[in-house]
Amino acid sequence: MTKRVLHVVTNVGHYDDPSHPTGLWLSELTHAWHVFDEAGFEQALVSPAGGAAPLEPRALKFPNYDKTAKAWRCDPAKMALLATTKSPEEIDSADFDAIYFTGGHAVMYDFPHSESLQRIIREIYERGGVVSSVCHGYCGLLNTRLSDGSYLIAGKRMTGFAWREEVLARVDKLVPYNAEERAKQRGALYEKAKLPFVSFTVSDGNLVTGQNPGSAKATARKVVEALAGNTSQARP
Template sequence: MNRHVLHVATNISHFASSAHQTGLWLSELTHAWDVFAASGYKQRIVSPKGGRVPLDPRALKWPMRDASARAWLADPAKMALLSSTRRPADIDPGDYDAIFFTGGHGVMWDFPDNEGLQAVTRALWEKGGVVSAVCHGYCGLLNTRLADGSFLVSGRKVTGFSWTEERLAGVAREIPYNAEAQMKARRAIYEKALLPFMPYVVADGRLVTGQNPLSARATARKVAALLNRL
């Protein structure tokens, strides 16, 4: 059976200070995309407002060491996918088997309170699909409630970019909240790797999360393994 995966990316290009650029951390998308493509899955990208997805310039320093991101940047057809993303209102959750929230700091602003993304995520989860996120992408799960009013993450194991990693990245004073603490406030069972910036993936049933950019490929592989069993 042909599986369908919906990737979610940010529309935010700057921190609160316009001098500090942000956007999608490209490899978090490309690594997952490659895994799902190898499994023959159909894929689409959605963003909170639709349209253009900016790229975090810090992430673009990595492609010389990252074949996946480098190949995406060199492919006009792939780059075009980031200029014309769908809006949540354009998405029928029934068409998808999994959702994959990508990161980059921009998502901290436009993911958590987007009711369209929440509705898509809730519907996909409640029909038995896989919900997944990598790095800051887990901010997209902070305020998603199920039909019974409970938070999707409540009582479930998750990971995502840690507060320690924020401090080491030098942006702790510029971001709008501590995502790790916010997850814990929603009674999620937050876990992280022993050492910062190391790959780490947590799977709790159909909820799969990765801690940081280096976790994207492993997160996608876990999602694919689940989809192949559903």
């Protein structure tokens, strides 16, 4: 059976200060999409509110703007996918083998508070599917609880955009909270690379996470590996 992956993107276009735009970090989507496409997976997009997903301007500049991101923006059909994402209420988690949370600072605002997304995460995870995130995407996991009431990330090895990287990116005064610290507060066994902005991934069972934009390809490959080795769970 063909594997199916659900990508989660943001609906938010700016920080608390509207004069500072943000949005989806496009390459975190396109790199993973390319990896999953090569693996023969079917893919779909969802966002907390459904509808359009704004793009992070800084992700559209060198060196972040690579050939996969450029190809996506030049493809009207692909851009239409970002303009018409589904809402969580339109998604049946049983249709998907994995969920992949993209990043960009915008997700810090709308990912953590979507109870509908949390339901999808919980159902995929507890069925044995793969839950994954890259960069700030792990904000979507911060408030997700399992059926027993425990945080999904409690006691789990994981990673995500580090506070040191926020400081180096000069957005530590703009972000609404310290995501690394919040993950630790929820019991996550947070890890990060020795050097900032280098590719770094962590797998703990069916939880796969990547630290920063440069980790998107490696994170997606880990998801492919996890699904290839996971024959115990199958969609109904």
